[in-house]
Amino acid sequence: MITFQHVSKTFGSNENEVKAVQDVTLEVMKGDIFGVIGFSGAGKSTLLRLVNLLERPTTGEILVNEQSINTLSQKELRKLRSKIGMIFQSFNLFSSRTVYGNIAYPLKLAGWPKDKIDFRVKELLAFVGLEDKEKKFPEKLSGGQKQRVGIARALATSPDILICDEATSALDPETTEEILNLLKKINNDYKITIMLITHEMHVIKKICNRVAVMEDGRVIEEGQVFDVFTNPVQKTTQNFIRSVLNDKLSSQLYEKLKKEQRGRMFRIYFKEGVSNEPILSRTCKKYDIDFNIIYGNINELQERLFGSLIVEFIGAPAEVENVIADLEKIVVLKELVNNEG
């Protein structure tokens, strides 16, 4: 759907040169909700703007729908852009136009007749739940409502692709949830491929199926969201994941637990399939030892469960060894010897 082949983008020249995007090769598949995460200045915003050529690549090739977009004429480019919807962090609505006028704008550009525009705008207003706001000007709307108008406007010409530039970063948590649900619905109902950029791992966790992590203009890690979450390789990725899945004890609590420790502490990693089996209690019963769950973090991701528990096993040392040996056949265990595990 969208392919980046060794794409780089450099701003300025000589000593003022900024390498915003460096040698990025990526593929966004049809039907994906593809998330690009990175800190500000990582180049993700530039990467997104390359998709509809708001920025032109310095080197490398970009394909949209298997067609190279580097060499498009101005006319072809405008046609391509009408097939790629875009929404923004600051909404970028026309303050001089009503909600209706904002949504009708891309249709007017495309030369639709008035009655068809009217039908389409009403349809979109219903889809984003703003039927009663059509005559309002953007300044009268809340942030979430503004983004809904932005989404309706982006969808007006029935694009195949929706690109989202930090679409929820200016919204409060509750409104963020609403907008993310709406994006998921768009992906699901209209089969629109979504590419979004964000600095919030929560957004990735909630709606994306694939993710790329960017740092200093490069993609440092990429894959299925579930795989990246369960097995992050890069330090930056691990930090992003920790921002939404707090599986690490605070050092104060860890020290306290260490002092009160009666048995041996392990971190048990669960992956899908085993999370709904009573393996712990079954195994401990078999060898007649006690277990105590100290800390737990099991998450849902892409309708799959994963996470870890910190468990203390209390009983005869030999029996504890047996329990560990049995459990290791089913799950991954790591003894907690310091607070890094």
Place this chain on the structure above:
Amino acid sequence: MKVEWSTFWPRIIQATGETVTMVLFTLIFATVIGLAIGLLLFVTRKGNILENRFVFLTLNLLINIIRPIPFIIFLVALSPFTRLIMGTTIGTAAAVLPMTIAASFAVARVVENNLVSIDPGIIEAAQAMGASPVQIIFTVLIPEALGPLILGITFITVGLIDFSAMAGTVGGGGLGDLAMTYGYQRFDTSVMLVTVVILILLVQVAQFIGNFLSRLFLRR
């Protein structure tokens, strides 16, 4: 030597008409020309939709050359050109030419300043929807800046009333002419007072209309 008011009033009315004519025509021409120059100046800026260093620098220089010249000097300096174009340098019609040229560059700056304050994200959004530069100018830039633009042009209109008085002194006619001839050269304070009051009223009316129109379009 006092004027005979019963016969003088028609002269005042005629002079007011001349002033209003000068201002109105200048306003129309200067708005069209100034809007065009201002838009061109904005879109050719660095990083903008029709970036063009040569056009931008040329226009910018031109504005910076014309703008600082005091209008009364500009008026005199331009008189050979005015004679060439209009056939004369005397009268209301002849005054409109130098007024239009001076006002156009002022309008251009006002237009540019108001366009600069438009959120670039809005222009980017229009580009992302496939709008061409011409479409962006007419469907985004002008509508988005219209409210403050009207206020800016109102401000210039008030300046034009001032210009028209100066044009009057070099034969442009109008209230300025009257005030200078009777008030200044014949020491008739009452005539001066009347013309000043009328000028103040004209400014009030212009400001009122401008405020009203801008409120109609101002959505922020």
